[in-house]
Ligand SMILES: CC(=O)N[C@H]1[C@@H](OP(=O)(O)OP(=O)(O)OC[C@H]2O[C@@H](n3ccc(=O)[nH]c3=O)[C@H](O)[C@@H]2O)O[C@H](CO)[C@@H](O)[C@@H]1O[C@H](C)C(=O)N[C@@H](C)C(=O)N[C@H](CCC(=O)O)C(=O)O
């Protein structure tokens with residue numbers, strides 16, 4: 072794959088991104104990167120990021136890069152072409168798509184945004200489409216990225232939505248590996264940082280919105296967070312919206328701005344904002360290990376998809392019925408039938424999401440990735456409703472260096488539904504985990520919730536399980552399947568909550 076310098080200039084001009092070009096020599100560009108360590112001969116190097124330093128550009132040049140794209144010029148750097156732009160992230164997305172020869176044109180792309188449920192909905196959709204497409208569906212999720220059928224084409228993601236160059240690189244590999252469909256999560260940060268600038272989706276989903284990701288390095292306020300998420304709908308040919316979402320009117324208007332109403336689908340929970348919904352889902356029965364719900368089509372365009380009927384899930388939690396409904400509608404819009412969706416979705420489990428373990432004499436344990444007020448409140452509310460006579464015991468901590476509002480949010484969710492909580496460590500970063508726990512503790516109503524602080528997470532899990540009784544519910548929240556603790560700039564290995572719990576149970580039951 073190559074780029075021609077003149078073509079790059081034209082593309083940047085076309086999008087009004089080019090301030091000026093300083094061309095020393097005309098050559099074909101044979102690689103693109105934003106990391107100087109990866110730069111190669113005749114490559115294009117993008118100078119971007121909060122921690123960018125001129126020495127990276129020097130290193131890129133030493134490695135053979137001949138062109139740089141940047142928002143500022145580096146006059147000290149001689150012998151390189153300079154494309155000076157007013158937005159390097161947008162430039163990177165446009166030139167990245169061009170360099171990888173527009174792989175999105177060969178994929179049917181289903182994209183999910185929302186504060187919660189993106190990963191779960193993506194896994195559900197991927198499962199149905201894998202069966203529908205005879206294993207020709209790629210997945211870009213927070214947990215795994217799957218680019219093709221080979222084992223080395225499945226790996227852990229570093230970001231929910233990759234940097235644009237990585238995104239188009241991975242799409243190209245997916246297309247070259249025969250993939251026809253792509254299911255992807257789009258974070259608000261992806262729009263904030265223009266990682267998906269110019270990308271269009273065949274189907275775009277808006278799942279829900281609760282305040283999160285607001286603070287340094289993320290969004291300055293809720294309006295900005297919502298604005299970023301709405302971009303996905305503006306870029307989707309067909310939009311699907313959870314009508315029960317907060318800010319529904321704003322969300323619907325954003326979809327309508329660029330999409331005809333016949334291409335906008337709404338779904339809602341029975342008894343929720345279901346009056347004008349195309350699809351309505353209703354719980355039929357839920358047990359400790361599964362969920363059954365009914366999906367009804369209320370409008371002609373919904374009936375045309377022929378996906379209404381009874382569904383069963385291995386993932387419990389009523390919020391997972393919303394996620395599954397989204398996935399079924401997405402798969403239906405891609406062409407999947409009711410039968411296929413029903414049989415594909417029933418066995419799906421997702422690492423670190425509502426994974427459960429039963430003990431003989433102690434409680435039932437749930438490992439779940441709930442890590443803000445919205446998800447914790449929904450999770451504990453669901454468990455309390457389902458097990459009204461059980462004690463709800465929660466092991467939880469809050470991350471350092473970001474999401475400070477989550478601390479008060481956890482306390483609020485615990486006050487609403489928990490009986491006992493063990494405050495512990497969760498990715499403290501450069502902050503003191505004890506201080507973080509004290510901040511959560513300060514907002515807990517001690518008349519309602521018994522609080523203990525045990526900073527060693529493994530110890531906290533052990534004590535929580537050991538002190539639980541058979542009918543109790545023990546929730547290990549926040550880390551999902553994370554196998555590390557982020558401490559002072561390093562990822563320190565941690566077995567993950569499920570493994571710790573399994574180990575404790577093995578010891579107890581030995
Ligand atoms: C705030 C944010 O989005 N930051 C991301 C961004 O960082 P940045 O552009 O500021 O880059 P930087 O880390 O300051 O580094 C500067 C530049 O120097 C380059 N460099 C560095 C060293 C070197 O030797 N040579 C060199 O060229 C780096 O490649 C980089 O391009 O680009 C980096 C990749 O180039 C990302 O790793 C980084 O994500 C950080 C780690 C992160 O935690 N991001 C979170 C907030 C995020 O994006 N989360 C969302 C999910 C949350 C949501 O739902 O919104 C996600 O999509 O994952």
Ligand SMILES: Nc1ncnc2c1ncn2[C@@H]1O[C@H](COP(=O)(O)OP(=O)(O)OP(=O)(O)O)[C@@H](O)[C@H]1O
Nearest residue numbers: 186187188189190191213390439440441446449450
């Ligand atoms: N539809 C939903 N509504 C509210 N909470 C949900 C919903 N779906 C999942 N959750 C909760 O949020 C947690 C994270 O779910 P999931 O990973 O699917 O969301 P996500 O949007 O990918 O999250 P993140 O952006 O934090 O990675 C789950 O473990 C569960 O506790």
